[in-house]
Amino acid sequence: MSSFPAAVPFPSREAGGDAPAFNERNYLVQRRGLRSWVFTLDHKRIGVIYLVLTSLGFLLGGIYAMLLRIELLTPGPTIMDAMSYNKTFTLHGVVMIFLFMIPAIPGIFGNFFIPLMIGARDVAFPRLNLFSVYLYLLGAGIALYGMIHGGADTGWTFYTPYSTTTITKVWPILLGAFVLGMGSIVTGLNFIVTIHTLRAPGITWMKMPLFLWALYATSVIQVLATPVLGITLLLTAVENVFGFGIFDPARGGDPILFQHMFWFYSHPAVYIMILPAMGAITEVLCAFARKNIFGYKAVAFSSLGIAFVGFFTWGHHLFTSGQSTVDAGIFGVLSMFVGIFTAIKVFNWTATLYKGSISFQTPFAYVVAFIFFLIFGGMTGVALATVSLDVHWQDTYYVVAHFHFIMVGGTITGFLAALHYWWPKITGKTYSEKWGLVAAVFIFLGFNFTFIPQFLLGNSGMPRRYYSYPERFWPLNVASSAGASVLALGFLMVAAYLLLSLKYGKPAGPNPWGSRGYEWNTLSPPPEENFLEQPAYPRAPHDYTDAAAAEGTR
Amino acid sequence: MNDLMRRLLFLPEQGSAYARQVDSLHYFVITMTMLGFVGVATAVLVFAIRYRRRQEGESTPHVEPRTIHEVLFVGGPLALFLLWFAIGYPLFVRLQTPPKEAMDVYVMGKKWMWKFSYAGGPNGVDTLYVPAGRPVRLLITSRDVIHSFYMPAFRLKQDAVPGRYTQTWFQADKPGRYEIFCAEYCGVGHSAMLGHLVVMAPAEFDEWLAASRRSRVAEVDAAQDSGQRDSSPVTTLVEQGRRLASVYGCFACHTVDGTPHIGPTWLDLYLRRDPLEDGTSVVADEAYLTESMMDPRAKIVKGFQPVMPTFQGRIPGPEVAAIVEFIKSLRTSTVHPEPTKGPNYELIPGRGPVPKP
Numbered sequence: 001m002s003s004f005p006a007a008v009p010f011p012s013r014e015a016g017g018d019a020p021a022f023n024e025r026n027y028l029v030q031r032r033g034l035r036s037w038v039f040t041l042d043h044k045r046i047g048v049i050y051l052v053l054t055s056l057g058f059l060l061g062g063i064y065a066m067l068l069r070i071e072l073l074t075p076g077p078t079i080m081d082a083m084s085y086n087k088t089f090t091l092h093g094v095v096m097i098f099l100f101m102i103p104a105i106p107g108i109f110g111n112f113f114i115p116l117m118i119g120a121r122d123v124a125f126p127r128l129n130l131f132s133v134y135l136y137l138l139g140a141g142i143a144l145y146g147m148i149h150g151g152a153d154t155g156w157t158f159y160t161p162y163s164t165t166t167i168t169k170v171w172p173i174l175l176g177a178f179v180l181g182m183g184s185i186v187t188g189l190n191f192i193v194t195i196h197t198l199r200a201p202g203i204t205w206m207k208m209p210l211f212l213w214a215l216y217a218t219s220v221i222q223v224l225a226t227p228v229l230g231i232t233l234l235l236t237a238v239e240n241v242f243g244f245g246i247f248d249p250a251r252g253g254d255p256i257l258f259q260h261m262f263w264f265y266s267h268p269a270v271y272i273m274i275l276p277a278m279g280a281i282t283e284v285l286c287a288f289a290r291k292n293i294f295g296y297k298a299v300a301f302s303s304l305g306i307a308f309v310g311f312f313t314w315g316h317h318l319f320t321s322g323q324s325t326v327d328a329g330i331f332g333v334l335s336m337f338v339g340i341f342t343a344i345k346v347f348n349w350t351a352t353l354y355k356g357s358i359s360f361q362t363p364f365a366y367v368v369a370f371i372f373f374l375i376f377g378g379m380t381g382v383a384l385a386t387v388s389l390d391v392h393w394q395d396t397y398y399v400v401a402h403f404h405f406i407m408v409g410g411t412i413t414g415f416l417a418a419l420h421y422w423w424p425k426i427t428g429k430t431y432s433e434k435w436g437l438v439a440a441v442f443i444f445l446g447f448n449f450t451f452i453p454q455f456l457l458g459n460s461g462m463p464r465r466y467y468s469y470p471e472r473f474w475p476l477n478v479a480s481s482a483g484a485s486v487l488a489l490g491f492l493m494v495a496a497y498l499l500l501s502l503k504y505g506k507p508a509g510p511n512p513w514g515s516r517g518y519e520w521n522t523l524s525p526p527p528e529e530n531f532l533e534q535p536a537y538p539r540a541p542h543d544y545t546d547a548a549a550a551e552g553t554r
Numbered sequence: 555m556n557d558l559m560r561r562l563l564f565l566p567e568q569g570s571a572y573a574r575q576v577d578s579l580h581y582f583v584i585t586m587t588m589l590g591f592v593g594v595a596t597a598v599l600v601f602a603i604r605y606r607r608r609q610e611g612e613s614t615p616h617v618e619p620r621t622i623h624e625v626l627f628v629g630g631p632l633a634l635f636l637l638w639f640a641i642g643y644p645l646f647v648r649l650q651t652p653p654k655e656a657m658d659v660y661v662m663g664k665k666w667m668w669k670f671s672y673a674g675g676p677n678g679v680d681t682l683y684v685p686a687g688r689p690v691r692l693l694i695t696s697r698d699v700i701h702s703f704y705m706p707a708f709r710l711k712q713d714a715v716p717g718r719y720t721q722t723w724f725q726a727d728k729p730g731r732y733e734i735f736c737a738e739y740c741g742v743g744h745s746a747m748l749g750h751l752v753v754m755a756p757a758e759f760d761e762w763l764a765a766s767r768r769s770r771v772a773e774v775d776a777a778q779d780s781g782q783r784d785s786s787p788v789t790t791l792v793e794q795g796r797r798l799a800s801v802y803g804c805f806a807c808h809t810v811d812g813t814p815h816i817g818p819t820w821l822d823l824y825l826r827r828d829p830l831e832d833g834t835s836v837v838a839d840e841a842y843l844t845e846s847m848m849d850p851r852a853k854i855v856k857g858f859q860p861v862m863p864t865f866q867g868r869i870p871g872p873e874v875a876a877i878v879e880f881i882k883s884l885r886t887s888t889v890h891p892e893p894t895k896g897p898n899y900e901l902i903p904g905r906g907p908v909p910k911p
Contacts, residue, residue, distance in 0.1 A: 082742040082816060083859045155739050161716060162699040162740060167860055249717020255700060256715060289605070290612060295619040298627070320702060321713045322720035325650045329643050336635040343631040344624070350594055351619065353601035357612040360602060368598060375594055379587040382635050386642030388576055389583065391649065392709040395702060395737040456564040461706025463737040466745035470733070476564070514611055546613045 022428050022507035023523035030528045041126035042528055047112030048426065049133055054107060055495075057099030057140070064092035066488055069450075069481040075471050082467040086153035087168070089465060093156025094173060098180045099140055101411055102269065105276035106187055106222075107136075109418050110215050112426060114191060116519040116526065117209045119200025119535055124193040128186055135183030139176045146172025155465060157266070160247035160258040164239045174237040181226045181233070184272070188222030191215055202537030206300075209517055209541045210286075210293060213300040214279025217307035221268045221275075225311070229265035232258065256321055263314035271310040271338075274406055275303055277414025278345055281370050284421045285349055286542035287515035288364040289356030293542065295348040302341040309337045316385055320394045328387050335385035342378045346371060357544070361513075362436030366417035369444050373409025377402060380455070395465075398458020401451045408487075409447055416443070416494065423498065424512045428525040429505030435497040442490030449483025516548065517541050556581075569707035569732055569753075570724050572649065576709045579641050586634060649710070652723035656689035663694070663701030663714035665863055666743030667803035668734060676766035679803055680749040682734065684726060685759035691723040698863075702738035705751060711737055726753040742816055742861050746806055795880025798873050802865065810884050817862060818855050824882045829856040843878050 027044045037045060067088050071078045080088070111129065115122055123129050146152065152170040154163040163170055195216050199208070236258065238244050245251035247258045286293055293299055315323060315331030349371060358364070380402045384390045393399055424430055453476040462473045469477070511520040521535040539548050556574070559565075559581045568574045659682065660671040670682045684690045694703050696714035704711040705724070712722040726732075734749035754762060799805060807816035818828070824843075829835045831854040836842055845852055847869065850862035869877070 081859075082745070083861075086739075086742065086744075153741070159700060159739070165699065166741070249715075255717070289614075290607070291614045292616055292618075294617060295624060295627075298619070298624050319646075320711045322715060322718065325647055328646060332639060332643060333636075336632075336639060339635055340628060340632050344627050346594060347627040348619070350597050350601070351617075351623070353598060353605060355615055355617060356601065356605045357607045357614050358602050358605050359607040364602075368602070371598060372591070372595060375591045376587070379583075379590060382638065383580075383583045383587070385635075386579065386583070386638045388642040388645035388649065389580060391646065391711050392576060392706070394711055395704075395739075460564040461566050461704070461733070461735065463702075463704060463735050463745075465739040467742075468745045543616070544612075544614045545616045549611070549613045 020523065021509045023510075023525055023527065025527055026428065026523070026525035027528040028525055039130070041122070041130055043111045043115050043123050043126065043129060044426075044526060044528075044530075046129050046133055047108050047110075050103060050107035050111060050136075051426075053133075053136060053140070054100050054104040057095055058104070061092055061096035061100055062488060062491065064088050064095065066484065068092060069484040071467070072469075072477045073481050075474055075477075076468050083153060085467045086155075086465070087151040090152050090155050090173075091147055094143065094152075094177065096407070097156060097269070097273075098143070098177050099136075101273040101407060102184055103136060103180075103187070105280060105411070105415055105418065106191065106215060106218060107132075109211075109280060109422060110187070110191060110276065113422065113519045114194055114212060114215065115198070116425075116522065116530060117212055117517070117541075118195065118198055118203055119518065119521075119531065119537065120194065120198040121530055123190050124198055125190050128190050132183045132186040132190070135179055135186065139179030139181075139183060141176075142179060143173050143176025146170075146176060157262060158233070158236055158258075159262075160236060160239070160255045161249075163236055164243075164247060166240075170240050171237045174233045174240075178230050178233045178237075181230050184222050185226045188219035188226075191219040192223065195219075200534065200537060203518070206296070207537065207540045208300075209519075210282040210296070210299055210303075211276075211279040214275045214282070214303045217303040218272050218275045220304075221272050221307050221310065225265045225268040225272075228261060229269070232261040232265065235261075256318070256323075259318055259321060260314065263317045264311075267314040267317065268307070268310040270403070270406065271306050273411045274414075275306060277370070277411045277418075278303065280418035280421075281367055281414050282345075282349070283517055283542075284363045284417045285352060285367050287421065287513050287517060288361060288367065289353050289358050290514070290544040291352050291356035291542070292540065292544065293348065294351035294354070295344075296540070298344050299348050302344045305341040306338055309334060309341065313338060316390070319387055319390045332385045332387045336382055339378055339382040339385070342374065346375060346378075362431075362433060362440055363417045363421040363513075365437060365440040365444075366413050366420065369440070369447075370410060370413040370417060373405050373413060373447070377405030377409055380405065392461075393458055395463055396458035397454040397462050397464055400464050401454035401458060404451050404454070408451070413443075413447075416440075419494075419498075421513070422519075423501070424508030425519065425524050425526070427502060427505070428508055429501045430508045430512060431501040431505055432497050435493060439490050439493035439497070442486055442493060446483050446485070446487030446490050450480050450487050451483070453477070453479040453483070516543060566706045567732075568709075569705070569726055569730070571727070572645070572724065573707065573709045575645055579638070579645065582641070583638055586638075649722060652691040652721060653689045656691035656723050657685075658691050658693060659684070661692050661694040661703055661714065662697055663703065663736065663740075663747075664697035665699070665741055665861070666736070666747035666806050668703070668736075668747070668749040672763065672766075674767060676763075676769075679801055680734075682749065682751045683759065683762060684751065684753055685756040686726050686729050686753045687756060689723055689725045691721060693719050693721050695719045699740050700738050701736045701740050701747065704735040704737035705732055706735070707732040713738055726751075729753045729755050729758075742859055743806060746816065791876050791879045792883045794873075795876035795878070795883075798869075799877050799880060802869065802877075804877070807862065812886075816859075818858060820881050821884050822886055823884065830854060831856050840878055840882075843881055844874055847874060847877070 027042055040046065071080055071085050146169060150169040152173045153168045154166055154170055195212055235246055239246055245253045247253045247255045249255060282293060282299060313331060313335040315327055316335045319328050384393060384402065420436060457473055457476045460473065462469055508524050510524050518537065518541050522531050560577060563584065565577060568577060658673055662669040667679050669677065669679055671677045692703065694712050694714045695718065696716045698716060701714040702711055703714055708724045710722060710724055712720050730753050732751040734751055736744055736747035740747065809815050809819045810821055812819050812821040823838050826838050827835050828838060836853055848864060848866045850864055851860045854860045
């Protein structure tokens with residue numbers, strides 16, 4: 001079945017075997033000097049560069065978030081004027097979405113682990129991969145320029161005609177998002193080709209780790225939907241600067257057209273953000289339950305299902321825009337299918353735990369949090385799709401809470417699960433398990449205290465993007481801000497113990513979790529060439545049966 | 555039960571039958587969500603304890619779902635979600651279909667006020683008067699950017715889009731006073747773009763409408779006679795100015811008690827020397843005050859954003875004069891204790907939604 005030499009018992013067997021605890025000859029130090037990083041074509045180094053860059057993006061977006069929560073501590077002005085507040089929530093959205101949510105998991109863990117999971121030397125287009133990093137830097141640089149020189153006040157949705165008539169300078173931020181979108185397309189293309197062409201013998205489509213299925217679905221969306229965002233942003237920038245009139249009703253244009261085009265990308269983009277997290281969660285769940293996934297095909301195809309249906313749901317952002325009643329009904333039902341595919345995953349994850357061997361360590365704590373948050377985030381989303389409930393909730397804090405449940409409760413929790421699970425492989429070091437659990441508790445509680453009050457604020461009618469608000473919304477806003485501080489503290493703790501682990505962490509060994517995911521088939525940290533010898537793949541990933549144990553190779 | 559759930563969920567008062575029906579769906583949906591959550595969360599936690607790891611490197615059996623499992627995983631949520639939709643969508647259709655006998659009110663959003671017009675007059679700003687127990691259709695548009703007309707007590711929201719009219723309707727149960735918000739982000743005044751709905755008893759409303767129309771006829775007559783409007787001799791020019799400033803929505807951004815808001819306060823503004831954005835300064839005399847209304851971006855006072863719309867061609871000369879006279883009258887020594895701010899959204903006791911701790 002394989003043209004490669006027969007399976008070689010590889011050092012990363014669970015017991016540790018004769019593998020070194022810390023691989024001194026690893027990708028981080030095999031080449032030295034700044035040039036070796038600036039011009040690196042190694043997918044692992046590019047993953048690490050993305051880790052640093054997107055973490056900075058997350059920090060910046062988080063600072064904006066805290067400024068917003070401080071401003072909302074009182075009903076009137078607190079620390080800034082209305083214009084600064086409007087710019088702050090715009091930048092919070094832009095930075096979090098384009099500099100963290102979209103690139104983070106594919107950029108870091110996709111780049112690092114796709115080749116490791118498919119037994120390849122690198123991704124299909126290493127130079128294109130490096131190019132995507134520079135597109136990210138360029139896009140972030142342009143957007144940062146725009147933030148420093150004025151900053152936009154349009155909200156990250158850039159709705160026309162507000163965005164085309166605002167006195168603030170919108171075009172740098174639009175252009176920045178445009179360039180970042182190009183980086184996203186390039187990454188997606190690279191992943192699709194890699195998964196199609198570079199799988200090692202033995203890894204058939206139905207034996208691929210499920211993280212790859214999720215990234216594959218994500219990449220398809222990135223390649224198909226992001227160009228529409230590019231067109232939309234460009235049109236908006238052109239209209240803003242030169243006054244083209246495409247979205248201006250006075251000259252035969254249509255402001256609603258913008259919303260259709262914008263959400264045609266931006267709704268699938270939600271799945272660009274959450275699908276990789278779902279994939280990562282599947283890997284972590286299987287490793288910590290020592291169990292094959294319950295319903296491999298259901299979980300794999302539901303990722304594709306979400307990617308597919310996600311293209312036909314954009315109209316649910318326009319229920320109150322004057323869209324026709326029939327359209328609203330169709331978009332409502334189609335939106336619910338996303339809920340169905342998500343439900344399949346949730347049920348299969350839960351069933352995977354059945355008869356498992358569950359170790360409640362930090363990554364698993366995030367898995368549990370992820371499942372809890374996803375149920376709430378998902379079902380509140382389906383509730384919004386009933387159309388009539390959406391009329392009350394549209395553009396209120398209910399919607400804000402709903403998508404933060406998916407974005408923070410889903411994507412960031414999935415990101416943290418992945419980060420903790422793969423940290424030993426990436427760095428070769430272990431972090432403090434005790435602090436890991438403490439921080440997870442902080443994040444879990446802080447998250448709930450931040451966003452559950454926002455659901456209630458939305459119920460009671462507080463619109464989003466409100467600088468000041470009637471006093472009856474005061475107590476819930478204070479609760480939300482208090483929760484946000486706990487949440488921020490949790491994130492800072494994670495950053496602190498992970499950074500400390502780089503210096504003081506114990507060597508992890510090739511496979512500290514005893515995982516049978518393919519990516520653990522090498523040393524920690526991996527050598528630049530990924531594998532010393534080509535591993536064989538006789539079994540599906542996450543096969544923890546007696547038979548697999550008897551073979552003893554993974 | 556309704557009241558308990560409503561308070562638990564922090565929902566505002568229900569102003570119409572529609573609001574009550576939507577809330578019933580809300581209770582059903584949230585109850586199902588909670589049950590689903592408790593079900594899955596219990597399973598996760600029970601499994602995590604029951605199947606906890608007892609020794610490192612344990613083997614586990616290979617478990618695959620049977621078809622029936624996946625059918626249930628898909629069918630269960632699908633049935634539930636479609637049930638929600640089957641209840642929710644007809645409600646939405648009802649909201650989109652105003653009854654034929656409904657009374658029309660034209661609603662126009664502009665930065666940052668709501669303007670309401672009734673067929674045959676009158677016009678008003680920020681306060682919508684409607685009769686209780688009769689259907690009212692709102693025909694909504696915008697003068698500038700997209701706004702969204704939102705009345706939480708009626709679970710009602712409809713975007714105001716420039717260049718087109720959208721519609722929605724409601725039928726208020728009983729007289730009262732309710733909040734109107736702008737729900738679509740529209741700039742620095744977004745959160746100050748508040749209005750209120752006053753629901754009157756039908757007879758009272760008819761009387762109000764008739765009286766307003768009469769006075770409007772008188773106004774038009776007077777305007778034709780003298781070429782002027784609002785020149786009723788019974789009020790002073792300052793009083794007229796105060797009234798006009800309120801009609802034109804000046805108080806959405808300007809205060810008269812010295813507190814800074816979106817625009818500079820009017821208190822002691824007359825003959826004050828203000829620093830400008832470009833480093834120069836200006837004395838706020840009659841000429842400057844007039845210019846600020848007609849070409850607001852010509853001279854921007856330091857620390858404020860150039861967000862004021864122009865009133866060129868919208869305020870007749872005599873009215874400009876009246877507003878300037880009103881501003882001139884606002885001296886610290888003579889300031890009146892009222893009116894101090896823009897519209898005041900205090901709720902009528904016993905009427906509004908009562909947030910419970």
